Amino acid sequence: MSELGPLLASGRDADIFEYGATQVLRRSRNARSMVREARIMEFVQSHGYPIPRVDHVSADGTELIMEKISGVNMVDALTATPWKARRFGRMLAELHTQLHELSGPEWLPAAPCGVGSQLLHMDLHPLNVMMSSRGPIVIDWTNAARGDPIIDVVLTWALISAGEVPTSGVKGKLTGLIRSRLVRGFAGAFDRDEVGREVDAVVEWKSKDPNMSESEVSSMRAFAQSLITK
Secondary structure (H helix, E strand, O other), X not given: OXXXXXXXXXXXXXXXXXXXXXXXXXXXXXXXOOHHHHHHHHHHHHOOOOOOOEEEEOOOXXXXXXXXXXOEEHHHHHHHOHHHHHHHHHHHHHHHHHHOOOEOOOOOOEOOOOOOOXXXXXXXXXXXXXXXOOEEXXXXXXXXXXXOHHHHHHHHHHHHHHOOOOOOHHHHHHHHHHHHHHHHHXXXXXXXXXXXXXXXXXXXXXXXXXXXXXXXXXXHXXXXXXXXXX
């Protein structure tokens, strides 16, 4: 057994620690079981989709040991290389397209809106894409579901369009420009009319997420309205 190393990151309900040289340990802070998350990750990996390899789940499901991915998330990569914004948007779209070729296992819950049977990530945005030496790796499968792929697409489009940017002034304007290019790169891969038909339902569902700030909810609703009226 490897020794537990230093804290590497903290998410909404779990902490990630270094665990030896090649692994990390993800530990739930509220005793949430990650058995289903590990199961869907193993399913996805078996179909060749780029994710971290799962090595072990504790008996109570509250600890998950998996492959350590060397690299930075897409947001940090975008900050370092802003001229790649549109390319990263296209990469994010391709990750969606590749994932949605898979049928979702019947034991997965249904997506909160829409009807379908494909595998959805339901949180596939740049913070959940690690840029590694072997290409982009998708992490955080907590919300995986079965449903209509356009629901996954709409959710990502809303998040990258309306998520808060904690900057101001010249830097804030530059960040807005970079994000605009990221969005255009992503959106160009999908049918705008299809997205428009589902955007209200997706935004209203996401607006109930306690992790979303009031300003983000307001921005998402404005985004939905602009998408419908254009």
